[in-house]
Amino acid sequence: MGGGLVVLVLIALQMGAFGRLRLLGVYPEVLVVVACCVGLHRGPVAGAVFGFILGFLMDVPGGHLVGLSGLGYAAAGLFAGLLGLRAFPERWSVTASAVALGTVASQAVYAAGASAFGFSLPFWEAGPRIIGALLVYHLLLTPLVYPLTRQLADWLMPRGLEA
Amino acid sequence: MRARGRAVAAVAGLLVLVLVAIIFLTSRPREGVSRLEAAFRDGLTPLFMTASRVTQSVAGLWDGAVALFNAHDENRRLREEVDALRREVARLEELARQNEALRAALDLPPEAPRPVIFAEVIARPLNNWWGVLTINKGRRHGVEPHMGVVAAHGAVGHIRSASAFSSEVILLSDPRSAVGAIVQRTGEPVLVEGLGYPGTRLRLRPLTAEADIVEGDVIVTSGMSSIFPKGVPVGVVEEVAVGPFGLSVDVTVRPYVDFGTLEVVAVLGAPGDGRAASAAPGAADGDGP
Secondary structure, rough: HHHHHHHHHHHHHHHHHHHHHHOOOEEOHHHHHHHHHHHHHHHHHHHHHHHHHHHHHHHHHHOOOOOOHHHHHHHHHHHHHHHHOOOOOOOHHHHHHHHHHHHHHHHHHHHHHHHOHHHHHHHHHHHHHHHHHHHHHHHHHHHHHEEEEHHHHHHHHOHHHHH | HHHHHHHHHEEEHHHHHHHHHHHHHHHHHOOOOOOHHHHHHHHOOOOOHHHHHHHHHHHHHHHHHHHHHHHHHHHHHHHHHHHHHHHHHHHHHHHHHHHHHHHHHOOOOOOOOOEEEEEEEEEEOOOOOOOOEEEEEOOHHOOOOOOOOEEEOOOEEEEEEEEEOHHHHHHEEOOOEEEEEEOOOOOOEEEEOOOOOOOOEEEEEEEOOOOOOOOEEEEEEEOOOOOOOOOOEEEEEEEEEEOOHHHOOEEEEEEEEOOOOOOOOEEEEOOOOOOOOOOOOOOOOOOOO
16 A cells, blocks of 8 residues: 555656656656666566556556556666676665666667557667766766665565565 | 476466557557546546646746846846737737638638637656646546647647546657648648657658748648647747758758746637636646546
């Protein structure tokens, strides 16, 4: 119950609040940062599962390509978690690298998935600009999101989900 | 142990199949959204509105503080702008009077007024690849799919889907958007398409081979579809690039509306639609679920 409410609040924050805070022409996808941080704290499986749930539910209100963001966010949580297994996640450089890797993975998976379903997004024309701006934005948000996600993960995630 | 592994693999495979099916089904053009999607969106509407208003207030405080530094210059500039706009309104009123007289002389029917539904933007794109907005008015307020959406400066987009208390707007910048328009100077028909990424520029496709389009041309809606009436400002031609041997023309349009800062929009009802009654912004703010 508490977990569901947190997820809904996160989605509302992403779409209602962060959707107004443009930087360098893009909106932050703060839930990608959350998925990456969960992956770092609790392992790749937990990161992928939490990322998938967040992304899937984010897609539902829009009703377009429902589930594709789930795949993108799951990839972000998975890759960040895999990096966290191989390096000490408390180091800033590791956290930043994991968020950067997750950001690139989520955008690439989304664009590739959309293309597979008949929507050729201009990935090569716009991708570098979108991803570049998102990287800057997400790295600025990481110092805020990382400690909050640790508390959230401790509260929500049963230890059995850890990889 | 092996049997358990097989069962896990089978369940995972089934889930992947279900996910692919859901993505496929929701990738097709649909009239509206399912009940589940509508219920989820309507359920989230109060949360969206709360988050949106808190952010708006905080951003407003910051903007207010910044604006105080420039208040004097801004005041003088706005007074000059008001004077210019008063003169423009007087000129347009005269033109409207002449237009009505000419229509009457030619025995043309008067243009039916469109009802307008004002709505607040409560949520933004879920990612940066699509240009969509969620507004706090839905079917209960008379909003239906394919209605046009405008803001103070010009065309914004159209309604893609409407649930009871909220609707999704496809912006002109979305790659799924294509709007029939004309070049105001020449009356030539063109198509304005979304580029599909943030940059707030639109692509213009001339519909005739000999189209005369130059930088600075104003683009307005053609009124050929039921979405927009004729003459709603879309944007201004920013760049005209002629391809090799003059075989193609690549035209970029800068829209009048900044889609990233929209707070309030107006949904244009169908002409003569009594359900879409005019309402002031926020008049039905308490109508949410």
